[in-house]
Amino acid sequence: MATFPPYPTHPPYADGPAGGGARHAHWWQRRWVRYGALSTLLALSGLVILALVREQTGTEGFLVGLGLAVLPVPLLVAAFRWLDRVAPGPWRNLVFAFAWGACAAALIAIVANSFATRWIATSTADPASADTLGATVIAPVVEESAKAAAVLLVFLFRRRDFTGIVDGVVIAGITATGFAFTENILYLGTAFGTDQLTGDSGIASVTAATFFVRVIMSPFAHPLFTVLTGIGFGVAALSAERQHVRRVLVPLSGLLLAMGMHALWNGSAAFGGFGFFAVYAAFMVPAFGLLTWLVIWTRQRELRTVREELPPYVLAGWLTPGEPYALGSMRARRTARDYARHRFGKPARRTVAEYEAYATSLAFLRHRGRRGRADADFVVRERELLAELWWRREIARPALDHAARMTAPPVPVVAPPWPAYGHPANPAYNPYRS
Template sequence: MTTPPPYPTHDPGAHAGTGFGAGTSIRAGTAVRAGTGRPHWWQRRLVRVIALVTLLALSGLVILALVRQQTGTEGFLVGLGLAVLPVPLLIAAFRWLDRVEPGPWRNLIFSFAWGACAAALIAIVANSFATRWIATATADPTGADTLGATVIAPIVEESAKAAAILLIFLFRRRDFTGIVDGVVIAGITATGFAFTENILYLGTAFGTDQLSGDRGLASVTVATFFVRVVMSPFAHPLFTVLTGIGFGIAALSADRQRMRRVLLPITGLLLAMGTHALWNGSSTLGDFGFLAVYGVFMVPAFGLLTWLVIWTRQRELRTVRAELPAYAAAGWLTPAEPFALGSMRARRLARAYATRTQGKAAARAVAEYEAYATSLAFLRHRALRGRAGADFAVRERELLGALWSRRDAARPALTHAAQTTAPRVPLWALPQQWQGPQRYGPHPPPHEPYGQAAQPYATPQPHPYGNPHPYPGYNPYQT
C-alpha cells in the first residue's frame, strides 16, 4: 500500500501571527473544568443537540397551533400547499451557489427550521404585542398597523433570522469561512421564515374569500399568491442575505480585528432592516408606489447581489487553483488536480466519470474529495494571510488524511476530467514550479517534505503565472 507523503511541518501562517505549528490541538471556544480536561456538561455536543432539537420542535408546535388558529384548518392546508411551491427552487438556488465548497446539510436543515419555527414564532408574538401596545397607546389602530409593519416588523424579523446566522458563526465556525457561506445560511433561514409567513398570509386570504361567499381560490387568494410567491419570493432572502454578507466578511477578517468582526455583522443587519422597512412601507404608497419600489429598488438590488455572489464563487475557484499546487508539489495531489478542482465543469465531469466507471459510491467519494480539497485550499489561503484559527495544523492534517483515503476513486476521475477540459487551460497558465525540468523534471517530487526554503509551501507564490511553457510537448494532465 502506498504511504502518504510526509505531513507538513511548516505553518504558512506562523509569520502572520498565528504561531501554531504541527501537532497543536486546541478546540477554540470550549471551556474545560479545572483539573479534568473535559468540557462542561453544557458544552457537550449531545447536550447542545438535544436542547436545540427540543427548542425547534416546541417552536414548531406552537407556531403550527397559532397559524392554524388564525387561518382555520382548511385555510392552513391551502396556505401550506401554495407556500411550499417556491421553497424547492430557492433552496436549489442557494445550494447551487454553495457548490464550490458545499456546507453540511445539517447546517441548512437547522437554518430552515430556525427560520420556519423559532424566528417565525418570535416575529408573530413580538409583532402582535408591539402592534397592540402601539394601538392602545395612540388610540389609532390604522397608524399602529402602519408603524408595526414599517418599523417594528423589520427590526424583530431580521433580528430573529440573524440569530441563526450568529449561532452557526459561533458554534460551526469551520463551516463558515466567507461571503458565500453567509449568503447561503442567511438565504435558507429567510426561505424557512417566508414559508411560514406565506402559509399565514395565504391561509388568511383564503379565509377572507370564504367569508365573502367565494368558493375555491378567489380574488384575494390569487392576488396574495401573485404578490408573495410569483413577484417576490426572493424578498425575505434578499433582506437577510445582507446580514449574511456582513457575517461573511467578518469571517474573512483576522481574529485580532475584533472591532471589524463586530461592526460588519451589525452593519449588515441594519441594512437588512432598512431594506425590509422600505419594502413594507411601499404598500402604504398605493399600487404605483409598490411597483416603483419593486422595479427601481428590489429588482436591481436582487440582480446586484446575485452578481456579487457569483463573482465571489468564481473568486473561490481561483483560490483553489492558486493554493493547491503547493500540495501537488509535495505529492499529496497529482499535477492535474488543482486545475480540475478549480473548474466546476471539470468537477461535474469527474463525478459523472466515476459514476459511469465505478458506481455511485465512487462518485460520492469524488464529491467528498472535491469538498475536502476546496476546504484545504481555503484553509491555506487564510493561513497565509494570518486568518487561520489555532487548530490550523490539526485541521490541515485531517483534510490531507481525508483526501488520501479517497484518492483511489478520485484521482482517475479528476485526471479524466482534466484531460477532457485541457484545451480550456492555456499552457502559459501553469505554475512556474512545473515549467520545465530544471528542478522537478516532468513531474513534481512525490515525497519532498514541506518546510524547505526552495519549496513553494515555505515560500508561497500565490499565483506565479505568466511565462510561456518552454516544453510544448509536456502535458500536466498526464499522471
C-alpha cells in the same frame, strides 16, 4: 507575506483519518445532548407556530396556504444549493437554518409583532396607525433579528463550515426561505378565509392577489433582506481574529441594512396606489440583480482561489499536477464524480465528492493564511485536511486526473514561421508536380 511550515511528506496520521483521540467532556458538552436540546427547541417552536397559524386561518385555510406557500421553496433552496456547490456545507446546517426560520424565527416574529402592535394601539392617540407603524418599524427589526440569530449560531458553533461570503449568503437565504414559507401560509390562509366570508373566487379573489404578490412577484423578498446580514457575517469570517471591531461592526451593518430594506418594502403601500410597484421596479429588482451578480462573482472567485492555492501541494507531493485544474472547475468535478461512479459505484462517487470538498477547504485555509488571516489552529487544520485527502486518494486521484484530461482546453498548434525541412518557403512549390 505569511510564512508557512514545511509540508509533511507522509500522512500525518497512520491509523485513520484526521481527528485524534476523543477528549473528556461534561455531559452537557456532548454532541448528542446539544443536538437533542436544539431539536427539541425547534420541534416545540414548530408545534406552537402550527397551532397559532391554524388558529388564525382555520384548518381549511391552513391547508390551502400550505399548498400554495410550498411552491417557491424548492426553487429557492435549489438556487442557494447551486451557489454552495464550490464548497458545499453539511446538510445539517441547511436543515437547521430552514427549521429555525420556519419555526423559531416565525414564532418570535408573530408573538413580538402582535405584542408591539397592541402596545402601540393602546399607548398612542391614533390607534389606526398602529398597524402601519408595526409593519414599517417593529416588524423589520424583530423579523430580521430573529432570522439573523440562525446565521449567528452557525457562525459561532459551526465555524469551520462558515468560511466566507457564500456561506453567509446560503445560511441567511435558507433561513429566510423557511421564514417566508411560514409567513406565506399565514397570509394565504387568512386571504382564503376572507374569500370564504365574502364569496369571492377566481383571479379577483384576495387569495389570488396575495399569491401573485408574495409567491409570483416577490418570493425572493425575505431572502434578499437577510442575505445582507449573511454577507456581513461572511466578511467577518474572512477577517483575521485580531480584527475584533470589524468582526462585530460589519455583521451589525449588514443587519441594519437588512432592516432598512425590509422597512422600505413594508412601507411601500403607504406611498400611494402605485407605491408598491414603484419600490419593486426602482429598488427591489435592481438590488436583487446586484446581489445575484455579487454572489455569482464570488462563486467564480472561489474556484479561482482553488486553482491558485493548491499548486504548492503538488510540489510537496500531496496532489497530482492535474488536480488543481480539475478541482477549480465545476465541469471537471462533475466529470470526476461520474467517472468514479461508473468505475466503482455510488460509494466511490461520494468519496470523490468528499475529496473535492476537503481540497476546497484546504485551498481556502491556505488563502486565508497567505493573507495573514489564518486562525490559531491553522497548522492543525491543515494537517487534518491533508489526512482526509490522503485516505481518499486511491479513488479520487484517478478520477480527477481523468477529468483534467477530458476537460482541459485544447492546446493550439501553430505552424512554425520557417519552412519545413527540405522544402522552400514558396507556397506554390509542389515537389510532385512534373
